[in-house]
Amino acid sequence: MNRQTTGGARVANHPLTQLVLSRMREFWRQPAAVFWVYGFPLLMMVALGTAFRNRPVDKIAVTVVAGSQAEAIQKVLQQDERFVGPGGDVEILSPEICRQRLRTGKTLLIVSTDSQSGSNFTFTYDPERPGSVMARDVINNLLQTAAGRRDPATVEDITVREPGGRYIDFLVPGLLGMGLMGGGMWGVGFAIVNLRIRKLLKRYLATPMKRSHFLGSMMISRLLFTVTEVLILVLAARWLFGVVNHGSFVAAAVLVILGACQFGGIGLLVASRAETTETVSGLMNLVMLPMWIGSGVFYSIERFPASLQTVLNLLPLTPLIHSLRSVMQDGVSLLALLPEIGLISLWTVVTFALAMRWFRWQ
């Protein structure tokens, strides 16, 4: 009994425990920090998840040019609820107004008759607009059928809705990665510079505190914060949007820990020399901004040109988000993700090594 108490006291009074406790207390007592680390990704998920949730089939704005068969065309188009005008129904308007609407993007397609070339219908649209091309084909089909076309083959539609392929399923791993990045930057980088500015780092150095204990405490508290951070986001995603992990839990956890370490190292590197809040904020944004945009948090990096993708794939956040997505959405095993894991580990080792070399205690 007595021995147990002493053992417990020894752990409680160990410098590592005390340093970690101080970090956690300081964090929790800072409402702004709590919001940015926990609240912000959550808000982002709710906002984006709702905005892009179960979106019914896209509405397509089309306009009919006044003419001999305009009413007939309007009737055909009204059979399909996808076609709308600005006020709801597809409208019949003068050619000038129609052209103006097309130019300003208020309509995607103009249908007209009475063409000089003698064709029955004329479609006017911009082929660069994805919606326009689709509208042209669908309307063409409708008009042809209405004109008496018979389809030789019969078709049947089976529609499925499986969670896993929705935008929110894509978004959650991205937000997890983004959270790990922000956590490392704020939780390690900013925190250390703050201690340096307050001369507390110097004050610690004047005690027998071991430097390894200090740096270790930074990493341990980072990992502890990560656990809560990830749990909150994942559980909220599950309750609110039914997002589930299709892969192994262990694989996802391993990736999260690797990511936390990687961004802990980058945060440490950013903090190794900075002596003012301005410097460290600038450095942090310099590091984070390219990854927010180019690491596939909100959209796939396949939208960028191939040459740029090669570079983006090397950024620390890209392999992390890619592998998180592969595990959570497709159930891929860690073995298949060795190249990504290798890259993450490389970033971790290199940034830690450089940080240790450059780190200034005062």
Add this chain to the structure above:
Amino acid sequence: METIAIRCRELVKTYAGRPPVEAVRGIDMAVAAGECFGVLGPNGAGKTTTIEILEGLLVATSGEVEILGMQWRQSPDAIREAIGISLQETRFSDKLSVLETLTLFRSFYRRGIAVADAVQRVGLEDKLHAWVKDLSGGQRQRLAVAAAIVGDPRLLFLDEPTTGLDPQSRRQLWEIIRQYGAQGRSVLLTTHYMEEAEQLCDRVAIIDQGEIIALGSPRELITRLGGEHVVEFTLAPQTAGADRTENAWAQFAHVTSSVYEDGCHRLTVTEPHLVIPQILGHLEQRGGQLASLTTRHARLEDVFVQLTGRHLEESPPNT
């Protein structure tokens, strides 16, 4: 146990830069165990630079330092265990309480005193659970001292522990430092308050522009300048008149100078017990009355003025 707490020889620190700053230019001193030693000097004299070299936080350009018989290069950890430090400016984490801050610092030391004990010594018991940001300036300084003594150091370094405090808080801190010194520990403190050095220190080194210009006990330094005393008195209102402007006082025997400032006559004298009867006799003759009379020793401030021709609060020339 060693008899010398701090010894340094030929200490030089030049900060690189254009032009380089010679902050410390050859300082020699030895602080005996159990002594409270003051380093005094105006702003920019090199006090912080000197103390931080001794604390192992700065590396000297040249010179030797020995702390409690040990050298920084050989046994940094042993020295850090044995000393306690309060920096000129440290802002402890705003959102940690006094108790939490001290528990953290206590955890760094292998042996030390209980946190409650440290808190009690600096009189912060009723602020135990208050966050640092809610402490007054004086309470923060006391917290800094508590963090410095929580490892039960044999040698305490305090860099301007009372700067910016009101007189009452200053006196409270002096009492804390005095009690600490009374336990046979050594203290090295820097200050630019002459009064503080006189009150607290067994010996002082007055430094100016990186060099020691006077070293000794406050008493010694003052007597070395001619053993001067100061007699100050004010007259009752009805006595007013001629005596105010009259400069008769300076003609008395044993009076070296006389100043009239803010209704108070201040005479610098060598033999107060011979001067005071003369003053009283003079007043009686003229039917004047004393409102107050005090005598005091000349101050270290006077020593500094004598040595440099400047007051302590003035900046050194050509900087």
